[in-house]
Amino acid sequence: MMESITASNRLRKGKDKIIYFLVCSFSFLAMIPLFLILWDVVSKGYKNFNIRLFTEVTPSSMDALLANMNDEPIPGGILNGITGTILIVGLAILFSVPLGLSIGIYLADNHGKRFAKVVSYLTDLLQGMPSIVIGIIAYAWVVKPLGGYSALAGSVALTIMMLPMIVRSTEETLKMLPYAYKEAGLALGASYTNVVFKILLPSGFGGIFTGILLAISRVMGETAPLMLTALGASVVNWNVMEPTSAIPLLIWDFYNDPNLVDLIWSSSLLLLIVIFLLNWTAKIVARKWKV
Amino acid sequence: MNPILELKEVSVSYTPGKNAVDKVTTEIYPNTITAIMGPSGCGKSTLLRAINRMHDLYPHIKTTGEILLKDKNVLEMDAMKVRRLVGMVFQQPNPFPTMSIYDNVLAGYTLNGIRLKKREKDEIVQHSLKSVALWEEVKDVMTKRGSFLSGGQQQRLCIARTLALKPEVLLMDEPTSALDPISTNKIEELLLELKKEFTIIVVTHNMSQAARISDNSMFMYLGELIEHGNTTQMFTKPKNKRTEEYLTGVFG
Amino acid sequence: MKDRIFRLALFIAALTILLLTAGIIYALVSRSLDTFAEYGIWGFIANPEWDPRSATEEYGALSFIMGTLYTAFFALFICIPFSLSVALFNGEYFKGTKISSAVSSVVDLLAGIPSIVYGLWGFYSVRPIVIELGVNAQGFGIFLSSIVLAIMIIPYASSLSAEFISMVPNRMKEGAYSLGATRMEVIQRISLPTAASGIVASYILALGRALGETMAVTMLIGNTDRIPRGLRDTGNTMASVIANQFGEADGLKLSALIAIGLLLFIITAIINLIAKLAMKKLSAV
Structure with missing residues (x-):
């Protein structure tokens, strides 16, 4: 009798720990996309993040194509x-x-x-x-x-x-x-x-x-x-x-x-x-x- | 001496047909402190709030009868004017959170759109704060917000705010029930000082407070005014049996 | 006098909400009438054909209704373990601690990212993984949009459920602890059942979000006008077909798109009403 209670107690405590672990890890996983998105946007965006972004209007598709062909940064901003x-x-x-x-x-x-x-x-x-x-x-x-x-x-x-x-x-x-x-x-x-x-x-x-x-x-x-x-x-x-x-x-x-x-x-x-x-x-x- | 305030058959009802305050008739004399006592739900706060027309805020509450302030019926006057003549201090200290101490004292003027010269303002603030014995404590922190003061200081600030408008009558709804004993003591001393200039009606749960500070006492039960008379007399030889039971702690 | 004018102004302002709603319903209904006259209401809803070619012109909403339901429910399914964990993390395990406020501000920031940025991220960063997994050749489709959509609705589902979980009175939980329950058992037997209708309500609200979400889905779903044959398939949702085809539409097609907008409006209104009722039930407890 006592033994079975001890055994089931151990089981209950084990379950308790597993749930705790799951809650923490899923919560952690839920936050990861934010950092992935920020990393994407920052690492790819900082190159063109310059003064021209604020001072020039959008370039035409043609100008951008020419710049791309000449390996130059595309002109213009937003x-x-x-x-x-x-x-x-x-x-x-x-x-x-x-x-x-x-x-x-x-x-x-x-x-x-x-x-x-x-x-x-x-x-x-x-x-x-x-x-x-x-x-x-x-x-x-x-x-x-x-x-x-x-x-x-x-x-x-x-x-x-x-x-x-x-x-x-x-x-x-x-x-x-x-x-x-x-x-x-x-x-x-x-x-x-x-x-x-x-x-x-x-x-x-x-x-x-x-x-x-x-x-x-x-x-x-x-x-x-x-x-x-x-x-x-x-x-x-x-x-x-x-x-x-x-x-x-x-x-x-x-x-x-x-x-x-x-x-x-x-x-x-x-x-x-x-x-x-x-x-x-x-x-x-x-x-x-x-x- | 003429009474400053006369109540004639004043009734207040929250639901039609049921009076929370039932046909109260009495007189209040100038420069006295009157304590209103009674068990919870007896209508004491309701009666108090009728006097400065706070019930107007709730369309379903009906007040009938006559409340004469210096012979004029406040129920027929402009509500805002009544509230300037009859000041009210609440249970919880409630200084306005966005205003400095200085502005809090003057709130009654600014809210009523009354413009004052700087010198007049200073005078009113100083006088009001001195009359609540708060001047020495706050004169160097006038521009700070009132919310950092202690509970007792806040309550004195709220009294000062009301006094600044120089009301005829001062209503207080359990003004010390949210305060510690020391602050309570200070407020009580203050009230004894203030009655030289004003007429005060205070609702209290605390019988010993009523005994300490009031000249006259009213005992209310189930909306009715059971007894109204000299405090000492009422505490020693109550005329009514229910008053006696309440004062001796049989119920309440 | 001044008071009366002021109160009147407030009343008139409140009245504009009524007028706005009436105007919204009028605009949607009056411009969908052509479609309903042509196909009948049910005929429009139950028809999976969407063919704008002038010779065989025919418009039905079923493909997009199915596409919407597929993506929204699959997204909700994916989002549940994450948002429930976050809700328990913030509302139960670490209630009121610094770490919980850090987690909830991160989740709040997720809610602040615009839909179009989610779309970009899904296109450039998630799509290659979906292709790698062998879901389909291009990566686009229900699967990809549901994953991104799930991430987008996590904040909505979790912050509201966390609030409901944290509102469960301590005396109830203490009662269970005093009987020797473990934390998990308290959560399972006390916290979750007590907060149940609130949690359900927050998931219904999240579902409402997912149903109406436009840009990210438009960029990721593949934009094909037929009923998706499964989660790996491409499709279109009601919102994405409007975003994609509204610009060049006129005549009957424009009316059909607006009719889809009307249906979407009705569906989200019903969903929100259900969520509100669920929450009302909770506050009555």
Whole structure:
């Protein structure tokens, strides 16, 4: 009797150790792709990561072919993509931040009400929508009626993507603030408007700003919706009604053009650096302005 | 002497047909401390919050009756004005986290959009902090945020914030229940000092606190005001049997 | 007065979500009508033929629906052991430690990498391995895209399940430990069952991600317009066929592609609804 318990105890402890080992090793394996991807992008991208990337527009396929034949580095950079990303994402920020904040404040303050529940559910619905479908929407809403691809259409697509993220982070942050702040403000005789702008939003700044930064970093690398809306351009364009390029769109172009393949990795490197910087800043902001 | 605050048949209900505070009628006189006591759920906080219209925040809460502040019914006045005239200090110290100590004291002014000259601001801050005996402790760290202060200091800062608006009446909802005994002691001394200038109503769970600081006491039970009178008298010779049972610890 | 205007503005902002959703549904439905009129809804869904040549023009969505289901479920299958391990690592074994926050920031970074970069990596670095393994000659196909897709959804599945696992109350676990259970037994009998519906919900959400993922899949799946004959075969998903063919499409083809977008929208909406219900069940416990 005692012996069999000891034996089964040994078995149980053995199983316990095996599971522990498996959990640790699979967790370790799950992290490896990040380092493989970073290694790929950095080791292949640093060669062309130079000042020309930022100062010159995409070369034509022909120029690149000639350079390749002469064993020279391909001329040109991705200036048109950088400016395009700034334009499209910038517009999307302009659209989505004020709207997202307002909706977030509304939801935080009215939760439990039927209308707020509907809005909240639809926000989830928008958040789960595949980016390619959002591309179709912006195509139907903007490209078709205006008769052409444009930066505006691209930023409408990105706005639809960013909006639910900003709404959620604003709502969650405000809900986490102690109710006492709001009451204390009102107890001093302040108006609701002043309580929101002078107490709630400043107190929740960390969480809200983090949410906005993460939303920006998420749409920064989006390609699919832009293919259907902004299309791309080989020149620097600041006109919102004209087709415009963006860094991820250029990566897609380079991928499809064997002559320009060398620019893939330096552009990806730049994109990753920007995205990681945004994520990193978001983390710092979240930690520093923690309520 | 005229009462500063008169309550006439004040009822508050969270759900229709059920009164959390039931037809309370009483008078509060200037420059006194009144303690409201009673077991949990007796409606003491609910009554307190009716006086500065905090119930307005929740549309389902209904307040009826009359609450006369210097003969004017606060239930018919502008809620924001009422809250400036009747200050409130909460159970948990809640200095605004994004504002410095200095700005916290002035929060009532900035939130109400009142512009002040630098000299006026300095004066108000200094005077308010001195009246809560916090001035000496924080005068060199005015620009720091209020959140690094100790719990007791934070609570005094919150009182200063309320005093800065020079209210007629000061409501306090268990202001020391989140504090340690030493801080509690300081706040109690402060209240005795403050009653020279203000009228104070304090909800407390702590009977000995009520005995130490209050001039008058109210005992509430199941939403009703059972007894209201001189504290010493109530603690020694309560008129009502339930008051006596509560004070002697039979229930509560 | 100012308050009333402010509150009204907030309300109007919230109203735009309603308008947006209505506009989205209208845009998708009105532009798919041609397709449904031509083939009928079921006729479109159940038809595996996709032939844009003008003489024999015919459009059906089944190939892409099957391609989507193959890739997404296979990716989910691959991702489970990894994401569950990460979830247990962060939510149970090393809950609240420095190493756990390091692991979760690495996993977070995985979530930050854009789809197109995953596609590049899959094309240049994973595809040669798949060819080496002898899966198929070119490397492209369901197998390759599912592997990359699995890596992409690990962060989504693991961070949410870790949260649910870490929420299991200590008193429950302590009860089991006091009876002499090993850690593994506590996980098996207490933590996982308690967090079960939350974990299921996070996998459903991850599945939703996988269904709609576009760029990486477009670059790796091989882009053939027929039902895949197995995991080694090439194919197309609903998202990848839109990305690939939208640019040059017009007329009935454009309408058919938008109809596929509508179907994808409906499928992901249902998946998200199920996940939400699963989580609601948990919070009711």
